[in-house]
Amino acid sequence: MKKITLLLLIALFSFSGCEKDDICDANTSTTPRLVLTFYDINNPSVLKSVTKLKVVGEGMTEGIVFNATATGDSKYLTSANTISIPLKTDADTTTYSFTYNYGNSNPALVFVDTVTINYSRNTIYVSRACGYKTVFTLSPSNAIIHTAVPSSSDTWMRYISVEKTNIENENETHLKIFF
Known part of the structure; x- marks a missing residue:
């Protein structure tokens, strides 16, 4: 009887040290990205696809990866x-x-616009497993600064509309770009 009691006590103590796994669920909301949707300037209610768009952040040497399975420059387009x-x-x-x-191949058909986004940040605790996320609020006075490169050329983006100033998720369009 003493052996069974001792065995039960050892088993009880060995499981009491277990903790819940700290794994962040893939469905947990993390820091959202800015969602941009493109529209036809001549028919503003119609979505319009861009042609070979490459987006590069200031100070970055490579663009944002839009197609991870592609090779070369194609993954950035x-x-x-x-x-x-x-x-x-x-x-x-x-x-x-x-x-x-x-x-x-025709440089006259390649257009480069620069967009600066101004915002404030708020860091929110999600959980022990997921850590923190940052949500953003676009600046009310100058959320978007839009210029062409070089500055003497026309911009290909004709109008940028701020649709949502609070960037808390990726389920909605934050900026509409008309071209």
């Missing part, structure tokens, strides 16, 4: 009507260059 791009979590401004028709 998209021809979609909606894209998501990350904002810096350690600064209140992020600048991107958007190259439309990237790689075209």
Whole structure:
């Protein structure tokens, strides 16, 4: 009887040290990216796909990966009507260059616009397993600064509309870009 009691006590103590696994569920909301949707400037209610768009952040040597399975420059190109791009979590401004028709052999058909996004950040505790996430609020006075590169050329983006100032998830369009 003493052996059974001792065995039960050992088993009880060995399981009492176990802790719940700290694994962040894939469905848990993390730091959201900025969602941009492109529209036809001549018919503003119609979505319009971009042509070979490459997005490069200021200070980055490579673009944002839109197609991880592609090779070479193709992985940085998209021809979609909606894209998501990350904002810096350690600064209140992020600048991107958007190259439309990237790689075209005719330089007159390649357009580069620079967009600077100004915002404030709020860090929120999610859980022990997931850590923290950052949510953003676009600046009410100058959320978007849009220029062409070089500055003497026309912009390919004709109008940028701020749809949502609070960037808390990726389920909605934050900016509409008309071209």
